Amino acid sequence: MLPLTLEKLGFSAGGREIIRSINCEIAAGTRTVILGPNGAGKSVLMRLCHGLLTPTTGRVAWRVDGPSLARRRARGQAMVFQRPVLLRRSAIANVIYALKLAGMSPTECRLRAEDVLEAVGLSTMAERPARTLSGGEQQRLALARAWALGPEVLFLDEPTANLDPNSTRDIEQIICAIHASGTKIIMSTHSLGQARRLGDEVFFLSEGRLAERASVDVFFKQPQSQDAVSFLRGELP
Amino acid sequence: MNDISAALVEALRLISSADAQLAQIVWLSVRVSVSAVVIATVIALPLGALLAITRFPGRQTLIALLNALMGLPPVVVGLLIYLLLSRAGPLGEFGLLFTPTAMVIAQAVLITPIIAALSRQVIEDAWREYEEQLHSLGADTMACAQTLLWDTRFALIIVVLAGFGRAAAEVGAVMIVGGNIDGVTRVMTTAIALETSKGDLPLALGLGVLLVLLIIGANLLAHGVKLAAQRYQG
Numbered sequence: 001m002l003p004l005t006l007e008k009l010g011f012s013a014g015g016r017e018i019i020r021s022i023n024c025e026i027a028a029g030t031r032t033v034i035l036g037p038n039g040a041g042k043s044v045l046m047r048l049c050h051g052l053l054t055p056t057t058g059r060v061a062w063r064v065d066g067p068s069l070a071r072r073r074a075r076g077q078a079m080v081f082q083r084p085v086l087l088r089r090s091a092i093a094n095v096i097y098a099l100k101l102a103g104m105s106p107t108e109c110r111l112r113a114e115d116v117l118e119a120v121g122l123s124t125m126a127e128r129p130a131r132t133l134s135g136g137e138q139q140r141l142a143l144a145r146a147w148a149l150g151p152e153v154l155f156l157d158e159p160t161a162n163l164d165p166n167s168t169r170d171i172e173q174i175i176c177a178i179h180a181s182g183t184k185i186i187m188s189t190h191s192l193g194q195a196r197r198l199g200d201e202v203f204f205l206s207e208g209r210l211a212e213r214a215s216v217d218v219f220f221k222q223p224q225s226q227d228a229v230s231f232l233r234g235e236l237p
Numbered sequence: 238m239n240d241i242s243a244a245l246v247e248a249l250r251l252i253s254s255a256d257a258q259l260a261q262i263v264w265l266s267v268r269v270s271v272s273a274v275v276i277a278t279v280i281a282l283p284l285g286a287l288l289a290i291t292r293f294p295g296r297q298t299l300i301a302l303l304n305a306l307m308g309l310p311p312v313v314v315g316l317l318i319y320l321l322l323s324r325a326g327p328l329g330e331f332g333l334l335f336t337p338t339a340m341v342i343a344q345a346v347l348i349t350p351i352i353a354a355l356s357r358q359v360i361e362d363a364w365r366e367y368e369e370q371l372h373s374l375g376a377d378t379m380a381c382a383q384t385l386l387w388d389t390r391f392a393l394i395i396v397v398l399a400g401f402g403r404a405a406a407e408v409g410a411v412m413i414v415g416g417n418i419d420g421v422t423r424v425m426t427t428a429i430a431l432e433t434s435k436g437d438l439p440l441a442l443g444l445g446v447l448l449v450l451l452i453i454g455a456n457l458l459a460h461g462v463k464l465a466a467q468r469y470q471g
Binding site for chain 1: 366367369370372373374375376380384387388390469470
């Protein structure tokens with residue numbers, strides 16, 4: 001379903017322009033990091049790409065148009081949010097829930113869910129109620145649930161914004177593993193360190209515009225746009 | 238004061254001796270109110286869930302109307318159902334007037350809006366948290382409604398109980414459609430009204446004590462279940 005093409009993509013809400021005429025193509029394979037200050041429109045851009053929001057102008061086009069939006073979304077893409085939204089049932093039941101919605105048979109669901117919990121290190125907590133897990137464990141579970149779907153594209157909206165350094169490291173390792181298993185990663189962050197560690201290419205957003213697009217090396221060594229230069233200069237030690 | 242204490246002693250004697258007349262009245266009350274709650278819940282919870290998650294023109298008006306229906310005057314509901322079920326009414330041929338079934342219908346009509354309106358609020362609050370995640374996973378409207386009903390189950394227990402309390406305490410509507418016929422449609426509330434006007438205070442008070450105990454007991458039980466389950470599920 002990649003590349004993903006954005007054509008004159010715009011989004012306004014409450015009389016405010018949040019995304020302004022973004023044109024670009026997002027290719028398969030690389031880890032794309034959407035970087036920018038708070039309020040730049042990172043989260044909104046990802047929700048537009050994922051189909052949770054409808055563009056005010058322009059369009060989001062995937063290469064292949066599947067049977068229906070809902071089915072295509074269930075198969076091809078998944079998203080993990082800043083604050084994990086877990087259902088009031090056990091950890092493994094949360095994963096099985098997503099797989100069942102995607103149309104997998106009950107026995108397959110169970111096996112797949114066990115595998116993926118193992119992969120994120122939650123095997124021993126499979127039967128624990130999801131909402132009693134710690135913040136870091138909850139986010140790992142949210143990643144496991146998304147990973148289980150075997151998406152071609154995984155959107156991550158500041159997945160470590162609420163987590164401590166240890167949990168952040170766990171999450172970053174899992175993201176790398178998901179990427180290694182062949183999933184395209186599109187992730188937003190305002191952490192420059194995380195962008196350096198996880199990104200292959202950077203999309204720099206400023207006030208709803210795509211101010212700059214470059215490989216991680218180039219972006220951090222020779223930023224082209226004035227906005228990116230001042231954003232990088234504001235980095236804390 | 239003496240009257241009250243004398244009546245209370247007699248009431249406790251009636252309760253402890255499991256008086257047959259008393260037992261019959263209590264049993265009918267429980268049967269009618271529980272049936273009404275079951276019917277109302279089956280209709281109202283899906284209605285509340287759909288109203289919480291769908292968007293259509295006139296939705297806000299419908300919600301305001303539903304909220305207003307929570308305050309339906311029981312005697313008016315009783316009167317309307319009386320007219321529907323009476324011999325000359327559109328449903329007269331079923332001969333339901335002055336039967337326990339008529340009382341179940343009246344109570345169900347009264348509490349369906351209560352359960353629907355309160356569950357709509359509970360589910361809509363949860364929906365704000367769940368909406369993006371469920372859409373992201375590709376859930377359609379029916380799947381979303383089912384998921385939300387299950388995930389708000391602890392809060393919904395309290396909603397259903399509010400309906401049960403209202404049904405069990407109701408007197409105006411069941412009096413009109415049931416007729417308070419001894420041994421057939423006499424429930425606790427109508428019996429209390431009758432015995433009080435007749436001056437048989439011990440029986441009235443005994444029934445009153447039982448009615449209050451029944452409602453408190455049901456609430457305590459549900460609250461215990463809710464607490465235990467919540468502690469387990471987080």
